Amino acid sequence: MTEIQDxxxxxxxxxxxxxxxxxxxxxxxxxxxSNHSFxxxxxxxxxxxxxFNPFLESIQSVIEAxxxxxxxxxxxxxxxxxxxxxxxxxxxxxxxxCNDQVFYIWTIEDNTAHNQYLSLVQQERNxxxxxxxxxxxxxxxxxxxxxxxxxxxxxxxxKALIEKQKEDILDSIRYAQRIQNAILPTQKKLTQVNFExxxxxxxxDIVSGDFYWATRIDNKAIVAVADCxxxxxxxxxxxxxxxxxxxxxINAQKIFSPKQMLESLDTQMLQLFENDxxxxxxxxxxxxxxxxxxxxxxxxxxxxxxxxxKGGSFQEIKGAPYAIGGHxxxxxxxxxEFTLQVQPNDVFYLCSDGYADQFGGAEDKKFMLKNFxxxxxxxxxxxxxxxxxxxxxxxxxxxxxxxxxDDILIVGLRF
Amino acid sequence: xxxxxxxxLFMQTISxxxxxxxxxxxxxxxxxxxxxxxxxxxxxxxxxGVKIDKKVLIINEIQANLIIWDIAGEVSQTxxxxxxxxxxxxxxYVFDLTRPSTFKHITEDLDYIKQVLPNVPYxxxxxxxxxxTEEQLQDTIAQLPLPCEYFTSxxxxxxxxxxxxxxxxxxxx
Numbered sequence: 001m002t003e004i005q006d007x008x009x010x011x012x013x014x015x016x017x018x019x020x021x022x023x024x025x026x027x028x029x030x031x032x033x034s035n036h037s038f039x040x041x042x043x044x045x046x047x048x049x050x051x052f053n054p055f056l057e058s059i060q061s062v063i064e065a066x067x068x069x070x071x072x073x074x075x076x077x078x079x080x081x082x083x084x085x086x087x088x089x090x091x092x093x094x095x096x097x098c099n100d101q102v103f104y105i106w107t108i109e110d111n112t113a114h115n116q117y118l119s120l121v122q123q124e125r126n127x128x129x130x131x132x133x134x135x136x137x138x139x140x141x142x143x144x145x146x147x148x149x150x151x152x153x154x155x156x157x158x159k160a161l162i163e164k165q166k167e168d169i170l171d172s173i174r175y176a177q178r179i180q181n182a183i184l185p186t187q188k189k190l191t192q193v194n195f196e197x198x199x200x201x202x203x204x205d206i207v208s209g210d211f212y213w214a215t216r217i218d219n220k221a222i223v224a225v226a227d228c229x230x231x232x233x234x235x236x237x238x239x240x241x242x243x244x245x246x247x248x249x250i251n252a253q254k255i256f257s258p259k260q261m262l263e264s265l266d267t268q269m270l271q272l273f274e275n276d277x278x279x280x281x282x283x284x285x286x287x288x289x290x291x292x293x294x295x296x297x298x299x300x301x302x303x304x305x306x307x308x309x310k311g312g313s314f315q316e317i318k319g320a321p322y323a324i325g326g327h328x329x330x331x332x333x334x335x336x337e338f339t340l341q342v343q344p345n346d347v348f349y350l351c352s353d354g355y356a357d358q359f360g361g362a363e364d365k366k367f368m369l370k371n372f373x374x375x376x377x378x379x380x381x382x383x384x385x386x387x388x389x390x391x392x393x394x395x396x397x398x399x400x401x402x403x404x405x406d407d408i409l410i411v412g413l414r415f
Numbered sequence: 416x417x418x419x420x421x422x423x424l425f426m427q428t429i430s431x432x433x434x435x436x437x438x439x440x441x442x443x444x445x446x447x448x449x450x451x452x453x454x455x456x457x458x459x460x461x462x463x464g465v466k467i468d469k470k471v472l473i474i475n476e477i478q479a480n481l482i483i484w485d486i487a488g489e490v491s492q493t494x495x496x497x498x499x500x501x502x503x504x505x506x507x508y509v510f511d512l513t514r515p516s517t518f519k520h521i522t523e524d525l526d527y528i529k530q531v532l533p534n535v536p537y538x539x540x541x542x543x544x545x546x547x548t549e550e551q552l553q554d555t556i557a558q559l560p561l562p563c564e565y566f567t568s569x570x571x572x573x574x575x576x577x578x579x580x581x582x583x584x585x586x587x588x
Contacts, residue, residue: 054467054468054469054480054482055467055482057430057480057482058430058431058432058467058482058484058502059432059501059502060430060502061502062501062502073498073501074496074498075464075465075496075498075499076464076496076498077463077464077465077487078464078465078467079462079463079464079465079466080465080466080467088463088464115463118463119461119463122461122463123460123461126439126440126459126461126488127459129439129440130439130440130459130514133514133516134513134514137513137514137515
């Protein structure tokens with residue numbers, strides 16, 4: 001033990017202080033000696049320090065790996081009680097070799113007083129740093145929140161403005177609807193044609209690009225069904241144009257032949273838009289002239305047919321393959337008219353393409369012309385009120401949840 | 416060695432050094448206190464160097480003495496005395512979910528730690544979850560430079576036990 005005490009004494013000379021405790025350990029970590037500055041370890045002599053001190057326990061392998069090359073470990077500011085003594089300690093573990101034996105000196109230096117000041121400074125620094133960061137974040141979040149609130153308010157104001165504008169536009173369109181309805185012939189006017197009539201009229205929007213028109217001149221009645229390009233407001237404008245042109249053809253130009261009326265309409269339409277290459281709009285139209293004295297009808301169509309059912313047999317007279325106006329075929333359009341004798345109970349239908357083109361059904365397809373014609377054939381003998389209801393029920397059933405595809409117009413006449 | 420039942424007379428005992436690192440004020444000391452003593456204090460007291468606590472876990476019939484080194488937080492891990500890392504068997508990198516500055520440098524910090532302690536298992540932990548709403552938590556997660564395995568609350572104890580248990584399993588497997 002003399003050698004060991006010599007080792008301890010040698011180190012005590014360097015650090016002789018009441019603030020330092022030494023613990024001398026053998027190669028296996030057994031306590032050999034200590035100076036007991038902070039704790040009296042004499043009762044543990046001969047026992048492994050690794051059983052009593054978690055710090056050393058956790059680095060046992062590191063201590064055992066010390067060699068001549070790396071012989072010392074330093075652990076500053078260890079905030080662990082040294083047995084019963086609280087404080088902040090600096091630990092040094094040094095491997096020494098004496099008479100071919102390995103020993104470890106564990107030096108525990110109490111720096112509590114020094115570290116108290118350091119602790120205060122560090123606490124102050126950390127607190128300030130954390131508070132500043134949190135304050136900055138709070139400010140940023142506040143700015144962000146205000147920005148979001150402002151943007152939300154802007155969006156709501158814009159939404160309100162758009163809703164107001166939409167309402168204004170709808171009011172205008174509703175007013176336009178009144179005008180359009182006023183222009184369309186009344187049922188009373190239609191009775192002047194001396195036929196039983198049915199109007200199935202369902203605009204896609206509030207106003208329609210489809211229109212029907214009727215007039216009576218002497219012993220002749222003229223009925224027209226037109227389908228203008230587009231629907232909604234542009235369609236409605238075109239329908240007004242179309243009706244004016246029909247009026248011009250009959251009242252100013254004194255044309256009563258359906259074929260000549262088509263030619264007049266086409267000329268008027270091309271003249272109207274000749275200065276604007278951007279407008280390629282036009283209309284499809286079917287015109288029927290009915291002569292009550294001769295019991296004849298004369299039909300001419302521009303891309304619209306006449307369906308007639310005589311004695312249970314469905315017939316179709318196709319219109320010319322050209323529309324009125326539209327893409328200009330200045331000198332190539334040739335319209336034809338057809339005159340037929342009519343008999344009591346003959347039924348005629350003029351229509352736009354809206355009903356046949358309606359999407360719906362199980363596979364979301366068009367209703368199709370074939371089905372439309374079959375339906376007309378199936379119901380033609382029924383009173384027109386009932387036909388109207390059946391057409392409507394069938395349309396709604398087919399349409400289902402779908403929107404209406406286009407304006408729909410069907411005019412039926414029974415001789 | 417401890418005497419145990421279950422057809423085994425002796426249970427294997429191992430000691431594992433776990434270090435908690437990360438920025439200051441992220442809750443490393445609180446996580447340790449919650450895990451070891453099931454206690455929490457709102458007051459923030461800075462750690463100057465290292466605090467060490469010990470807790471025994473028994474996993475798969477192995478008694479694991481966890482010796483937890485709660486290391487003083489630094490803005491960068493390069494400023495931590497290297498001796499603190501020596502002999503570490505597991506690493507818990509803690510950041511504060513409410514302070515982006517504490518997770519801004521996770522990648523650099525972990526690259527450094529992996530150099531100092533190669534092949535040592537680690538867990539990334541976002542602490543102070545109790546201070547965030549679920550929406551705020553999701554916002555924070557979206558900002559993280561690396562995936563985080565645990566979102567803990569040292570205050571409520573949420574996921575604290577599981578996190579230490581998970582790391583211990585990684586260390587002994």
